[in-house]
Amino acid sequence: MNSSGNVTDTTHPVVQAPMAGVQNSTLAIAVCNSGGLGSLPCAMLTPEQTVDELTTLTAATSNPYNVNFFCHQQPVIDAQHYSQWLKLLRPYVAELAFDLPDEPPVEGGRQPFSHAMADSIESFKPPVISFHFGLPEKDLIKRVKSWGSSIWSSATTVDEAKWLAANGADVIIAQGYEAGGHRGMFLTDDLTTQSGTMALLPQIVHSVDIPVIAAGGIASAQSAEAAILLGAAATQSGTCYLRCDEANTSDLHRMALKDAAQYQHTAVTNVFTGRPARGIVNRLIREIGPIAAHAPAFPLASLAVTTLRAKAEAQGSTDFSPLWCGQNASGCEDVSAATMTQRLAGV
């Protein structure tokens, strides 16, 4: 039913998941040059920074690559709701002896894909453009399609997969419940709809007639092979690459990823950004989460927490850090991204 072909146009059907905040073009280049599809996360970059990164990337590899954007709606902040959120954070602010403004932020952190961004990247005509949280407006889709770019997006339910296939996606990433980082969910905010990869992947494969890439819990050549058996055209792994030499993962985050007692307990939480995302359970998740009713809408929750995090990390604490991680960190190792890509490819 699915025309898999060589969906990634790479030597190995291995995609390095875009991971904003812990990697840049360095990791993507290493993956591209070792036969996988490297990804550049652009959600936290300005158009200028994106151009810089793409310039670096395209100078270092002639292989296909993926640029990733978010396509959320920018929220309108509710001042009263925000004050409830600050009330939750004040004890931590006091503990770390700094201060937070009472005023809610106007915008923050992550920008959705826009025509301004499209203007900036147009000359690169990226081979693959992947989106998280659905797809951008139709005119933007039409525009990037005109470049010949392949459009990918994540589905966390069968309904989302069908919607993406009907609305312009060329490839679907079936994001199982195991996956680290932000859930791509966009037709629902009900976490009970989120399925494990073993259940989600074959049901999506049977529901759409475009290629499906498996994500969530893929941490070895065996799990990649298992996903292919279930109909995946390729697999996407993120967590596996977090301890690679070319990632920017902080030392504190890397230490958590070496400690089974920590990495074997993750949770889907909204306390870091306002949207559900999977990370290692730490103090903030434990004390006000995993799902905090008063977390401001994505991405505005991240602003105050980012300050908290910086103060705590300066003292060597990960109490307030988003330690993004999937449910299978057993494949993480201090190796090069080339070694990891080959390991996932089983070569």
Added chain:
Amino acid sequence: MNSSGNVTDTTHPVVQAPMAGVQNSTLAIAVCNSGGLGSLPCAMLTPEQTVDELTTLTAATSNPYNVNFFCHQQPVIDAQHYSQWLKLLRPYVAELAFDLPDEPPVEGGRQPFSHAMADSIESFKPPVISFHFGLPEKDLIKRVKSWGSSIWSSATTVDEAKWLAANGADVIIAQGYEAGGHRGMFLTDDLTTQSGTMALLPQIVHSVDIPVIAAGGIASAQSAEAAILLGAAATQSGTCYLRCDEANTSDLHRMALKDAAQYQHTAVTNVFTGRPARGIVNRLIREIGPIAAHAPAFPLASLAVTTLRAKAEAQGSTDFSPLWCGQNASGCEDVSAATMTQRLAGV
């Protein structure tokens, strides 16, 4: 690392999951006689009923079979907590025009495995005895081991797998988050610890040196093969068998299992029994769940809800029915259990 061998001692490495309430020896016999391992759920049976069922089963098949018991602690009921629970249910009781006693139940529904039960089944020396919610007391384990029975139990985390291997289990069932029915969790009640099969299975396989059976989302020969690739010695499927001719699944439950809009949305809920279990999202889950703080401890929550359910089902409604179902009901079909077993075995 794992000595898989032929852990089920059957033609196919396919286990039919024990499903109390929707099957008896008829389904188990059909599976046993078609080359899989049939299971007899005994948690809701008296010792006398269990003997009757085992007599029927052993007269109809000479192949190995599994008997399943729960091994929870019987709870002490908190009258005040229970009155809060009744307050939640009263509107439904009024709607269905009947009445519930104010007094909390003293016991109910499901009994843990006991010496009285062991007395009853001793002469059968069941080839496999599987437990849910950990393991029974050491003297009970010693007793059933003396019969030559293989002891199996479910693990939902790596910690639980290690505990089971250290405390007398011969085989571990890695129960992924996708699985329908009761979560086997026993070292924690924190649902964030529950992993998808793709992540849980290989991590358990690498953590213990006894055979591991995969459960959760296994709905086809392909998914069974994928689980074997990930190190499983066999696979266990429950949901797949729910629409089989030999199951006792109610017509209302079967109808829900034919409707993708229903079966593609399940949730882990405690509103039916007091313990987290996965079923199709219906009115009771939606309105007071999925996790109700005032649900009485397992199994006492089931008593009042069972009455509600009976009244509603008599009117053709599944509003209050536990429609147990995993996250992958796509393999369900109105076929014989022999056909389903062969399908899962890929023959």
